[in-house]
Amino acid sequence: MLQVSEELCIGCGLCEESCPFAAIAVVDGLAVVGDTCTLCGACVESCTPGALTIVLAEKSGATRLTDWSGVWVYAEFRKGELAPVSLELLGIGRQLADTRGVPLAALLIGAETGDAARQLIGHGADTVYLVEDPALALFREEPYAAVATAAIRRFRPEIVLAGATAIGRSFIPGVATLLDAGLTADCTALAIRAEDGALLQTRPAFGGNIMATIVCEESRPQMATVRPKVMKALVFDAQRQGEVVVLDTTAGQLASRVQVLESVVGQAAEVNIQEADILVSGGRGLESAEGFALLRRLAEVLGAKVSASRAVVDAGWIPYPHQVGQTGKTVAPKLYIACGISGAIQHVAGMQTAETIVAINRDPNATIFSVADYGIVGDLSEVIPKLIDKIEELRQR
Amino acid sequence: MKICVCIKQVPDAKEVRLDPVTNTLAREGVQSIMNPFDEHALEEAVRLRESVGGEVVAVSMGPPQAEAMLREAISCGADRAVLVSDRAFAGADTWATAYTLEHALRRIGDFDLILCGKQAIDGDTAQVGPGLATRFAIPYVACVQKIRHADATGLVVERMMDDGYDVVAVDYPVLLTVVKDINEPRVPSLKGKMKAKKETILHLNAADIGAEPAAIGLAGSPTRVVKVFPPEARGGRAMLSGTVDEQVAQLAERLRRYL
Amino acid sequence: MDYFLTEQQQMIVDIARQLTDEKIIPHRAELDEQHQFPREILKQMAQADLFGVPIPEAYGGFGGGCLDIALTVEQFGRGCIGVGTAFAANFLGVYPIIIAGSEAMKEKYLPDVATGKKFGAFGLTEANAGSDASGIQTTAVLDGDHWVLNGTKQWITNGGEAQIYAVVAITDRSRGPRGASILVVEEGDPGFSCGPKEKKMGIRASSTTELIFKDCRIPADRLVGRQGTGFITVMKTLDLSRPGIGALGVGLAQGALDEAARYAKQRQQFGKPIIAFQAVQHMLADMAIGVESARALVYAAARHIDAHPKEMSKVSAMCKAYATDVAMKVATDAVQVMGGYGYMCEYPVEKMMRDAKILQIYEGTNQIQRNVIGQELNKEYS
Structure with missing residues (x-):
């Protein structure tokens, strides 16, 4: 718990300022901790007099950390294809493994994986642990979690990374639970702490309003998921050498109480805004579903896909798969045109890695302008039609 | 059928802004709300009870103030509610939260179905639901967008995937996490509000649920926050100037390489 | 202003407000444009027990009075009086049964009305x-x-x-x-x-x-x-329902004021938000006076009717005529405050202005209301 030293506290209120959760307040010259405290430690850092400490209960049975070594990436394979995020993870995984001076391995689970192992090696893996069985063709939580857990227990990697995809987010938490391991979701940066080699996992928290760096100090493996398009894959190198280790499965591992009746590829693929090079994105400033129609015309002219802020999705103008941001998708298109989006931090968290950002907003003080490369202050109903005309004109020239 | 819905009280992210001057959170008037995904889980639980019968119990781990949210859950159709609350739970990560909820649920009763929102909007981890099911050693299906069929023995559901959806069948007991597309939550009913006002909310603390002190709260969390800091602004802004026509012309020129 | 509502009335307001914000406002433009009857929204109202508000407890309702129903429709009116009218007109069809129907007739129809299964x-x-x-x-x-x-x-x-x-x-x-x-x-x-x-x-x-x-x-x-x-029951029905129309007017006026004030704070001209200009402030102030006085009269009239069901014609007519005249005026002024934007369909106030007109016409034109008031005055001073 968070302890306040009555002797040291001078009631200066620095802690109050620093707390992201409004959980500490100065009452009668003394800091008082409220029930919403999450023990994040922001106040401890801010407290110049050093009056705040986080007191921990004794831990029992800590893992022997030195028994665990190596970096693993879960390679997601579905319907004959590797998920691009797996290759991106090999990119960051390579850096982490090299810093630690340990090998990088990929854990490939699926059926008829073809040359996927080759691709993983070409993108940076030293070893591919392959678990292949027809029973793993369709994704089911239980067998995937069972085979992954068994492999991790056997080879004891210190770090396990997975893509924050539908599949990764579904079974990786189960694996972490079975291993009693710490798991950090949606990391945007991963690094090795110099003094003890621990994995520094940085992720947005509280709707992206603060960034938090997280470590697992006393347990292994250290597990993290990363969203697609956050990390960069290495260029494929056909000459790279690596080893493929085939792992056996047991009937028990492959058993599942969940039965997949049908796998439908649909709508979601058509609106995969993460794959788009250009996104035209609409926010509350569009005022109405009609305003959205204007946006679609701009997207058509640009050959872009349409995305939206959460407010617009909540208003029902466009379905959820189009949502960009902390609770939607993270996108990194070449061009992102934000129309009538105020730039709430949770939205910005989902699009700030776009190559070029254009913001069009009526409010000159909208925070979106602070992340934009180009900004136009004006009314969408005036600016967008003019922009459409101008682009068509440029095209014809 | 006995249905448990796990719900969490979260700050309303829509109202949270960074103060551009001090770069701290402008939290004036930020209200606590029921996690939006959990509203959909609760709605689905109530609909299931309406179609196949049974009981819906809403369970939340959180500070004493979360009781108000549990009353809201009752006004929206939950039969009763349990608040799992203890200062010792503070600082729990997803592992310690799943541990705590597991012990609480074991104490409350046997459930055929546990429903959770896909994730909470303050942490966005989507880990507690799967973690909880794994602790119970029951199957789970994450990101359910539709329950196609429900009867006394099991469910057929659609699970959202990145490239579409899977149709899966599973028997009870099972845990589902749901996405927002699954339904449109109802507003509270007048009868529900009246019931919510009168209902006694069961409070359980760490001792009540038989939790090990070393496994709860910050002590029980494998992950530790070591640093918090404001996100970096991207910067590099170039406001275009002139009339709207001039600005549009400048912009279109600069975007030429994307055409 | 504090109108000293009971706990149950406050619950009704809270539910109706949430329903209006979450289920009506996001869909009102589409419903208007497509002339679409709000079946889904009415289902939500039924689920929230709001159809049971004025139905006697013996038939599965909450036994609420004129004020309870006025509080409900005021909220709906803030979102869309098209939706509010569908809800309110249902009771117009049901009041005759409550007022004059036989026991068997009440048992046949009212429980289904209270749960929203049947609509009037x-x-x-x-x-x-x-x-x-x-x-x-x-x-x-x-x-x-x-x-x-x-x-x-x-x-x-x-x-x-x-x-x-x-x-x-x-x-x-x-x-x-x-x-x-x-x-x-x-x-x-x-x-x-x-x-x-x-x-x-x-x-x-x-x-x-x-x-x-x-x-x-x-x-x-x-x-x-x-x-x-028949005619006696018609008159009693209309006397009972008119405060509801007044309440729709209060709601609409409140909605228009909300839109105009928010816009005036946000819209910049001559380097400052237009709410900083006295010309705009005075318009908004007059709108606010209208809304609050109309609300006060509607609530007072509804309370009077609930307490004195035999003498309701005059107060009922007064609150209907006044609140709906206010609604028309406030909606028109909201469009004026918002200028060209107000006239455009992207903003809701042009719809509010089109909608408001019917309030002065249906359930007895405001001229007829004044006839009623005039006749009552004639009697009182004889």
């Missing part, structure tokens, strides 16, 4: 009987144990959507006003049909049709109350 409409107006209801041509003739209806009702709200229609028909032409009766016609009765939906200036989410009776045969027990008491 009120068939009074005809082509030649508007403000002057004595011009009614529709007839009902007793033939054995059945009534046979002939005639056409015009501009009936919820026509084609309701299952229960309280229809005013002449059962004895020789007795003048004492020859009118109310009968309940059900959806699907032989010889009963509804005309096509009318196209309207506003409240496009509500359904307005003709009710057509061609030798429509209904069982004798569908007569509401005694034969010949």
Whole structure:
């Protein structure tokens, strides 16, 4: 718990300022901790007099950390294809493994994986642990979690990374639970702490309003998921050498109480805004579903896909798969045109890695302008039609 | 059928802004709300009870103030509610939260179905639901967008995937996490509000649920926050100037390489 | 302002407010544009128990009075009076049953109304009987144990959507006003049909049709109350329902004020938000005075009616006429504050202005309301 030293506290209120959760307040010259405290430690850092400490209960049975070594990436394979995020993870995984001076391995689970192992090696893996069985063709939580857990227990990697995809987010938490391991979701940066080699996992928290760096100090493996398009894959190198280790499965591992009746590829693929090079994105400033129609015309002219802020999705103008941001998708298109989006931090968290950002907003003080490369202050109903005309004109020239 | 819905009280992210001057959170008037995904889980639980019968119990781990949210859950159709609350739970990560909820649920009763929102909007981890099911050693299906069929023995559901959806069948007991597309939550009913006002909310603390002190709260969390800091602004802004026509012309020129 | 509502009334307001914000406002533009009846929203209202508010407790309702229903429809009116009208007109069709229906009739219909399973409409107006209801041509003739209806009702709200229609028909032409009766016609009765939906200036989410009776045969027990008491029941029904129309006006005016004030804070001209200009401030201030005074009168009138059900005509007429005149004025001013934007369909105030007009016309034009008030004054000072 968070302890306040009555002797040291001078009631200066620095802690109050620093707390992201409004959980500490100065009452009668003394800091008082409220029930919403999450023990994040922001106040401890801010407290110049050093009056705040986080007191921990004794831990029992800590893992022997030195028994665990190596970096693993879960390679997601579905319907004959590797998920691009797996290759991106090999990119960051390579850096982490090299810093630690340990090998990088990929854990490939699926059926008829073809040359996927080759691709993983070409993108940076030293070893591919392959678990292949027809029973793993369709994704089911239980067998995937069972085979992954068994492999991790056997080879004891210190770090396990997975893509924050539908599949990764579904079974990786189960694996972490079975291993009693710490798991950090949606990391945007991963690094090795110099003094003890621990994995520094940085992720947005509280709707992206603060960034938090997280470590697992006393347990292994250290597990993290990363969203697609956050990390960069290495260029494929056909000459790279690596080893493929085939792992056996047991009937028990492959058993599942969940039965997949049908796998439908649909709508979601058509609106995969993460794959788009250009996104035209609409926010509350569009005022109405009609305003959205204007946006679609701009997207058509640009050959872009349409995305939206959460407010617009909540208003029902466009379905959820189009949502960009902390609770939607993270996108990194070449061009992102934000129309009538105020730039709430949770939205910005989902699009700030776009190559070029254009913001069009009526409010000159909208925070979106602070992340934009180009900004136009004006009314969408005036600016967008003019922009459409101008682009068509440029095209014809 | 006995249905448990796990719900969490979260700050309303829509109202949270960074103060551009001090770069701290402008939290004036930020209200606590029921996690939006959990509203959909609760709605689905109530609909299931309406179609196949049974009981819906809403369970939340959180500070004493979360009781108000549990009353809201009752006004929206939950039969009763349990608040799992203890200062010792503070600082729990997803592992310690799943541990705590597991012990609480074991104490409350046997459930055929546990429903959770896909994730909470303050942490966005989507880990507690799967973690909880794994602790119970029951199957789970994450990101359910539709329950196609429900009867006394099991469910057929659609699970959202990145490239579409899977149709899966599973028997009870099972845990589902749901996405927002699954339904449109109802507003509270007048009868529900009246019931919510009168209902006694069961409070359980760490001792009540038989939790090990070393496994709860910050002590029980494998992950530790070591640093918090404001996100970096991207910067590099170039406001275009002139009339709207001039600005549009400048912009279109600069975007030429994307055409 | 604090109107000292009871705990239950505050609950009703909270539920209706949430429903308006979450279920009505996001869909109102679409409903208006597509002339679409809000079936889904009415389902949500039923689920929230709001159809049970004015139904007596013995029939599964909450036994609420005029004020309770006014509080409910005020919120709906803030979102969309088209939706609010559909909800309110349901009770117009049900009040005659509550006021004058037999025990058996109440048991037959009211529980289903309270849960939203059945929906009502009120068939009074005809082509030649508007403000002057004595011009009614529709007839009902007793033939054995059945009534046979002939005639056409015009501009009936919820026509084609309701299952229960309280229809005013002449059962004895020789007795003048004492020859009118109310009968309940059900959806699907032989010889009963509804005309096509009318196209309207506003409240496009509500359904307005003709009710057509061609030798429509209904069982004798569908007569509401005694034969010949139709007009008295009509007057009581309208007296009870008018504060609801006033409340729709209060809601609409509040919604228009909200939009205009928010816009005025945000819109910059000459380097500052336009709310900083006195010309705009004064308009907003007058709008706010109108809204609050209309609300105060509607609530006071509704409370008076709940306490003194025998003397309600004058206060009922006063609050209807005043609150709906305010609604028209405030909606028009909201468009003015918002200037060109206000006139555009992207913003909701142009719809509010189109919608507001009907409030001054239906359930007795505001001129008729003033007649009622004038006649009462004439009596009081005699």
